[in-house]
Amino acid sequence: MPEPDAPALSGLRAVHLLKDLPEPVLAEVAAACRFRLYRARQGVISRDDLDRDCYFIVSGRVRVVALSPSGREVSFRDSGAGETIGEMAAIDGAPRSATVVALQDTLLARLSPDDLRRLLQRHWVITERMLGHLASIARRLTDRVYELSTLNVQQRLCAELLRLALADAAVHDRSADNRIVLRPAPSHSELAGRISSYREQVTRELAELGRAGLVGREDGALVIEDLSRLAERIEAVRTST
Amino acid sequence: MPEPDAPALSGLRAVHLLKDLPEPVLAEVAAACRFRLYRARQGVISRDDLDRDCYFIVSGRVRVVALSPSGREVSFRDSGAGETIGEMAAIDGAPRSATVVALQDTLLARLSPDDLRRLLQRHWVITERMLGHLASIARRLTDRVYELSTLNVQQRLCAELLRLALADAAVHDRSADNRIVLRPAPSHSELAGRISSYREQVTRELAELGRAGLVGREDGALVIEDLSRLAERIEAVRTST
Numbered sequence: 001m002p003e004p005d006a007p008a009l010s011g012l013r014a015v016h017l018l019k020d021l022p023e024p025v026l027a028e029v030a031a032a033c034r035f036r037l038y039r040a041r042q043g044v045i046s047r048d049d050l051d052r053d054c055y056f057i058v059s060g061r062v063r064v065v066a067l068s069p070s071g072r073e074v075s076f077r078d079s080g081a082g083e084t085i086g087e088m089a090a091i092d093g094a095p096r097s098a099t100v101v102a103l104q105d106t107l108l109a110r111l112s113p114d115d116l117r118r119l120l121q122r123h124w125v126i127t128e129r130m131l132g133h134l135a136s137i138a139r140r141l142t143d144r145v146y147e148l149s150t151l152n153v154q155q156r157l158c159a160e161l162l163r164l165a166l167a168d169a170a171v172h173d174r175s176a177d178n179r180i181v182l183r184p185a186p187s188h189s190e191l192a193g194r195i196s197s198y199r200e201q202v203t204r205e206l207a208e209l210g211r212a213g214l215v216g217r218e219d220g221a222l223v224i225e226d227l228s229r230l231a232e233r234i235e236a237v238r239t240s241t
Numbered sequence: 242m243p244e245p246d247a248p249a250l251s252g253l254r255a256v257h258l259l260k261d262l263p264e265p266v267l268a269e270v271a272a273a274c275r276f277r278l279y280r281a282r283q284g285v286i287s288r289d290d291l292d293r294d295c296y297f298i299v300s301g302r303v304r305v306v307a308l309s310p311s312g313r314e315v316s317f318r319d320s321g322a323g324e325t326i327g328e329m330a331a332i333d334g335a336p337r338s339a340t341v342v343a344l345q346d347t348l349l350a351r352l353s354p355d356d357l358r359r360l361l362q363r364h365w366v367i368t369e370r371m372l373g374h375l376a377s378i379a380r381r382l383t384d385r386v387y388e389l390s391t392l393n394v395q396q397r398l399c400a401e402l403l404r405l406a407l408a409d410a411a412v413h414d415r416s417a418d419n420r421i422v423l424r425p426a427p428s429h430s431e432l433a434g435r436i437s438s439y440r441e442q443v444t445r446e447l448a449e450l451g452r453a454g455l456v457g458r459e460d461g462a463l464v465i466e467d468l469s470r471l472a473e474r475i476e477a478v479r480t481s482t
Contacts (some may be wrong), residue, residue, distance in 0.1 A: 142383035149437035196390035
């Protein structure tokens with residue numbers, strides 16, 4: 001078995017699924033992985049791929065999407081350093097359920113289904129995290145189906161902004177309780193992909209939320225001016241669905 | 242530990258997750274389970290429930306749904322004898338993601354999260370099935386999000402009829418290659434719940450498919466007259482999305 005180098009080891013150490021593994025086990029995983037750098041916009045997984053490997057994101061960021069034949073992009077999730085992708089096919093051996101594209105230069109560690117199975121079988125702590133990871137994917141998709149089924153575009157946009165505002169990356173304005181700064185501002189087409197709408201419609205709905213004083217622009221950032229009122233707007237609509 | 246009775250044991254033996262377990266292990270699981278009969282239309286899991294138990298369906302049938310505040314029903318899946326429900330909260334301890342209602346008289350075996358965890362930790366074969374089960378839930382939801390994002394109601398209806406036609410319960414007409422009989426016919430409101438539409442619209446779309454010779458009625462059954470043409474209709478629309 002080739003000796004894994006130090007950067008590979010320290011990269012894997014930050015992967016959530018592998019956290020706190022004993023050093024020799026981590027070295028074993030590192031030795032089983034193939035590391036590869038993907039450039040921004042490069043494809044990582046395509047629906048036609050025959051491999052069933054699982055990927056750990058050592059650094060960078062990717063987007064899990066499905067493209068309709070006409071080129072419409074349905075965005076499922078963005079995953080960053082420490083996260084795992086491609087786990088579904090690695091687990092059940094079925095075809096890839098989605099396409100994955102690198103959003104920026106991204107270093108991935110790729111593990112075969114057999115090696116993943118061995119790892120899970122031997123280390124309950126990893127298995128438990130993998131079970132939780134799959135459950136969280138299923139939960140997010142359940143919410144998405146519910147929203148697509150019961151909310152209109154403006155309500156879905158408010159729900160998505162609320163999610164972004166409550167995510168780790170969001171910056172809370174210390175001077176105002178309910179004010180959140182999303183920097184960089186998500187693009188309108190990105191938001192459209194996340195809520196299954198069109199860019200033009202997101203632009204229209206954001207303008208309307210802006211007129212209502214709920215969101216604003218600030219050099220390169222999208223500002224949520226009043227988180228509570230934004231949340232109320234989803235609820236208000238929910239009850240009238 | 243109380244001795245589990247024979248019906249309990251044989252009921253659990255048919256649960257997919259527990260198949261081929263050594264008899265003593267199955268007896269242990271049976272002893273840890275609480276068995277309860279639910280009447281048709283009785284609620285099994287509600288979104289506000291505080292417990293995080295996992296349920297095995299010994300006999301009967303349930304529906305996993307979410308109700309909008311206005312009472313609109315979004316149907317996620319129907320599960321029958323041998324299947325597992327409530328697994329997500331049992332695994333991650335988070336609130337229930339959906340509501341579960343018995344469709345007919347249903348006998349359930351209920352296992353606490355701690356007992357489930359012990360069972361998974363000790364028996365890799367069960368863990369592997371649970372991972373596959375979660376992956377299949379996530380896959381179905383991924384497809385649903387994709388369809389809701391890219392297909393119109395008629396296309397989604399065709400996709401749902403195709404799924405029903407390819408399910409185990411569907412009866413293939415031996416006299417005609419492409420003819421499938423769905424008995425009992427799914428109700429229009431049931432189909433509406435599955436494709437996130439309204440009953441009235443499903444009725445309208447089925448009538449249109451009937452005029453095109455793709456589906457028909459036959460005393461209590463919905464007949465898919467031409468499976469290939471039904472499938473083509475989804476594809477045709479997909480490419481024009």
